[in-house]
Amino acid sequence: MNEPVFVIHGVANRDPEGFAASVDALRTATGLDMVPVHWGDLGADDRHVTASFPGRTGTPVVPGPRLPGGSGLRDAPDDGWPQVESAVRAWLGTAADAPDSGLRSSPAPDPTVSDGLIDYLADEWTKTEWLRHTDDPALLTEAGRALAETLTERIAPGPGADHGYGGYGGYGGYGEDDGYDGLRGRGEEGADGRLRARLREQLRALDRVAGAAISATLGRVNTVMRTAAAPGTARFLGDVLVYQRHRDRVHARVRETIDRVDPALGRTPDRPVRVVAHSLGGVVAFDMATSAEPLWTSSLVTFGSQPAFFHAIDPRGGLLPPYEGAGPVVLPPSLRRWTNLWEPMDLLAFVTARMFQLHDGTAPVDICVPAPASGLGWGWTHSAYWELPLVAKEIGTAMAAAVG
Structure with a gap:
């Protein structure tokens, strides 16, 4: 049966309607039935973050503790x-x-x-x-x-x-x-x-x-x-911190969305789900697919995502051992296929093949998807995937393979 593809967003997404519109555009580009999974309302509360900023109440910027050279700022030669x-x-x-x-x-x-x-x-x-x-x-x-x-x-x-x-x-x-x-x-x-x-x-x-x-x-x-920078910074870093501490709530939201389509989806090897995920959403999907009670996933497509980076610095637990550097971490059979898309100028995108190995002995597929305006920097390219024709093409290819 050709089940729908569930799409999970990343950090700093507080607009469910805007996210649904992005999924609709991706649905049109791929020809796939797609279901948006919005969890942004569970993310960081950034309403009062500016109260922690220096300088807002006239607090002066002063030299720090003296360094051994007597400098109140930095150890530098007196070239002036x-x-x-x-x-x-x-x-x-x-x-x-x-x-x-x-x-x-x-x-x-x-x-x-x-x-x-x-x-x-x-x-x-x-x-x-x-x-x-x-x-x-x-x-x-x-x-x-x-x-x-x-x-x-x-x-x-x-x-x-x-x-x-x-x-x-x-x-x-x-x-x-x-x-x-x-x-x-x-x-x-x-x-x-x-x-x-x-x-x-x-x-x-x-x-x-x-x-x-x-x-x-x-x-x-x-x-x-x-x-x-406050809204973007607070929501990006804040969402990461909130997810690390309260991932069960985010996982429950994903599960609830899937259950509304079919409660049996993803619970057994014979009824796996297909997932597309951006940024931290890829970490969410990866964690769920490799947990002790996994979300059985026939095909995962991540773009601009960080599972390998996070696992290197903070092993994800579940069914995964830490990465020791001697060889890739073997993933459980609950994650059958994995295609990872990354843009060269996106500093928040990481590759997977060197760190992970699928249960059948193959590596996840890393595909470079350069954006036409990469020179604009990571702040633009990290959100550019949604509109890149090559991303839609690779998603369509990966999901077709999962059904075949």
């Missing part, structure tokens, strides 16, 4: 410093060539910098949390410019000094004889120390600003990407 040093020297040279401002006691900056100050800045650069890991030319150049501007500022000599005029640059008043040590680091030890302290403060402030900007940007990107 040479560009910062070049920017410092270039900006000092530009400032030195600028016209006199006319301000009292404001000599043109000296473009030369002592090796001591450069070494000091280089050492402080390695202590930054964010700047030392950037390779952005604009950010490095602006950091160098800001440090150069700090180098041209006068440093207050301390309490009690005779200042000739009021506050300058927010760092106290200065007179013409304030002991300013200049860019070469000359002069009083106190002035040199204050200049170094000012440079350190400036660099740390720049680092905090860079960190805040990077954190805000990454937080927004994180939220946008997660929110955009």
